[in-house]
Amino acid sequence: MLWFSYTNGARKGKLMKLKTIGFIGLGLIGGSIARRIKQVHPDTIIMAYMRTRSTLEEAKADGIVDIILDGVDETLRTCDMIILCTPVSFNESYLKAIRPFIKPGCIVTDVGSTKTAIHETVIALDMEDCFVGGHPMAGSERTGYACSKASLLENAYYVITPTAKTTQDKLETMIQFAADQAAIPLVLDYKNHDYAVAAISHVPHVIASSLVNLVAKSDFPDGTMKKIAAGGFKDITRIASSSPVMWEQILFTNKDNIISLLEDYKRAIDQTITDLKTDNHKDIYDIFESSGAYRSSISDNRGSATMNPEYAIFCDIPDQPGAISVLASLLAFENVSIKNIGINHNREHMAGTIKIEFHDQASCEKATECLEYHHYPVYQKK
Ligand SMILES: NC(=O)C1=CN([C@@H]2O[C@H](COP(=O)(O)OP(=O)(O)OC[C@H]3O[C@@H](n4cnc5c(N)ncnc54)[C@H](O)[C@@H]3O)[C@@H](O)[C@H]2O)C=CC1
Ligand SMILES: O=C(O)C(=O)Cc1ccc(O)cc1
Numbered sequence: 001m002l003w004f005s006y007t008n009g010a011r012k013g014k015l016m017k018l019k020t021i022g023f024i025g026l027g028l029i030g031g032s033i034a035r036r037i038k039q040v041h042p043d044t045i046i047m048a049y050m051r052t053r054s055t056l057e058e059a060k061a062d063g064i065v066d067i068i069l070d071g072v073d074e075t076l077r078t079c080d081m082i083i084l085c086t087p088v089s090f091n092e093s094y095l096k097a098i099r100p101f102i103k104p105g106c107i108v109t110d111v112g113s114t115k116t117a118i119h120e121t122v123i124a125l126d127m128e129d130c131f132v133g134g135h136p137m138a139g140s141e142r143t144g145y146a147c148s149k150a151s152l153l154e155n156a157y158y159v160i161t162p163t164a165k166t167t168q169d170k171l172e173t174m175i176q177f178a179a180d181q182a183a184i185p186l187v188l189d190y191k192n193h194d195y196a197v198a199a200i201s202h203v204p205h206v207i208a209s210s211l212v213n214l215v216a217k218s219d220f221p222d223g224t225m226k227k228i229a230a231g232g233f234k235d236i237t238r239i240a241s242s243s244p245v246m247w248e249q250i251l252f253t254n255k256d257n258i259i260s261l262l263e264d265y266k267r268a269i270d271q272t273i274t275d276l277k278t279d280n281h282k283d284i285y286d287i288f289e290s291s292g293a294y295r296s297s298i299s300d301n302r303g304s305a306t307m308n309p310e311y312a313i314f315c316d317i318p319d320q321p322g323a324i325s326v327l328a329s330l331l332a333f334e335n336v337s338i339k340n341i342g343i344n345h346n347r348e349h350m351a352g353t354i355k356i357e358f359h360d361q362a363s364c365e366k367a368t369e370c371l372e373y374h375h376y377p378v379y380q381k382k
Contacts, residue, residue: 017173018107022079023048024072024094026059029111029139030085031148034064036181039150047075050086055145064181076101081177082111083134089249092121095131102130107170109134109177113197113246115161115190117253122163132174133161133190135197136183141241151182155310158183161190184350205247206258208240235323309366311339312357314379315371319352327376334370336363353379 021037023030026048037044048056050068059065062365069075073096076082078130082098084091090170091110094116108130112118115133122131140147158178162171170189178185186338188196237377251258275283317323331338340357358364366380 018044018046018177020045020078020080022046022069022076022082023065024050024082024084024098025086026050026055026065026148027085027144028142028147029136029152030083031059031064031145032150032152033083033085033111033136034059035150035182036149036153038064038089040180044076047079053346059145059201072097072101074101077103079103079106081107081109081173082114084108087243087246087249088112088114088117088253092118095121095125095127099125099127102127106130107132107173109174111136113201113250114253115159115193117192119161119163122235125373126161128165130170131163132166132170133159133163134174134178135161135193136161136178136181138183140240143243143246151379153178154182156183157186159193160185160187161193162187195257198254198261202250202254202258203261205239205242206251206262207265208237209247212237212240253270310357311359311361312355313368313371314353314355316377317352317354324354327356327371330370330374331356331367334366336367 018041021034021044023034023046026034030048030050034046034048037046045066046064047067047069048065049071050056056065060068067075076098079102082102084094086094088110091112095108096286098108108127109132110118111134113135115135119131119133122128132190136153136156136158138153157159158181160171160174160178162174175187177187193268211233215225215229268302272284274280315327317327328338328341337359338356339359340355342355343353356367358367368380371378
């Protein structure tokens with residue numbers, strides 16, 4: 001597999017040579033990237049175009065956008081980077097539109113969830129010199145500038161897909177750009193990227209949505225299924241609320257990989273049906289045993305090579321008023337600083353589980369010792 005991880009050398013907040021950056025699309029991802037740029041490099045000039053003018057005015061009032069664009073025009077010629085942040089097929093169309101306004105040396109990048117289609121358009125338009133693909137592996141089921149936040153890409157992988165003509169200088173600038181987002185840059189061949197994301201993102205989105213549709217179709221008239229749906233169903237279907245426009249375009253720009261993996265998945269489901277029909281307990285048991293082993297080996301911290309490793313424990317607390325403050329007081333008494341505390345909605349262990357984050361491993365260990373001494377059940381997440 002052709003991939004290289006670049007985390008050394010890229011420093012968060014290093015002075016960026018990108019003085020002016022243009023955004024086409026300023027929703028969840030574009031807005032989050034722009035917010036972070038303004039946080040790390042307040043002097044960078046940000047210009048943006050999107051169809052909803054009122055949102056651009058809001059972004060200007062927030063101090064995130066300096067120049068509102070009325071369309072794709074001459075103004076873009078001052079940009080050192082132009083970043084396409086609309087749904088993937090629209091990004092392809094914008095490549096052609098921005099082409100006359102790209103100054104020499106400018107990097108054109110995108111944040112799209114699929115890469116082969118846009119790279120093929122780049123080749124067809126002879127834009128391989130200026131284009132470097134990008135895909136931050138973070139986001140959510142929510143959309144729009146209103147949901148954007150500067151920390152969205154923190155500790156997430158930021159996949160960078162160079163073209164055959166990408167210079168080392170442009171690649172390094174992209175790596176630095178990703179590191180400035182507090183993300184972890186990862187350089188990947190664009191075809192490998194699309195196969196990988198088909199498996200870990202696109203097929204799961206299809207499965208989540210079809211599962212929700214199955215329940216919607218099977219539910220009793222009084223909606224009992226919807227009412228009693230528990231954590232497991234909610235965990236694996238959160239992404240079913242994602243943008244239909246965005247996902248339709250993702251599926252059609254990566255359809256061969258998605259079809260091939262869905263065929264494999266269909267075979268696995270057929271096998272499960274056969275195992276049930278033939279009372280094959282062993283193979284049913286094995287499904288859960290092998291999936292459990294692989295799932296436990298996946299880090300729930302964002303990125304295993306994370307720049308800010310997470311020091312966290314999970315702890316069950318009684319369901320009564322003041323329970324969190326009692327626990328916080330115990331830790332304060334031991335002089336342990338808490339970075340973050342919150343109810344764990346995933347309920348992976350049991351009801352009333354809270355997650356406590358610390359600044360370092362020593363605090364994490366001291367807190368575990370203290371809480372176990374006071375008979376709190378404490379879990380370490382692998
Ligand atoms: N939502 C997510 O979790 C992630 C999304 N992506 C990719 O990021 C891109 C943007 O997604 P989001 O920010 O989530 O979507 P969004 O819906 O929040 O934002 C899309 C933006 O594009 C604008 N837009 C849409 N069509 C347009 C058009 N024809 N002309 C001009 N502007 C247009 C919208 O007004 C909005 O500002 C997509 O390509 C998606 O594949 C990548 C990683 C994560
Ligand atoms: O919300 C989630 O868990 C996601 O999976 C977000 C997401 C959506 C699309 C991408 O290309 C990358 C990440």
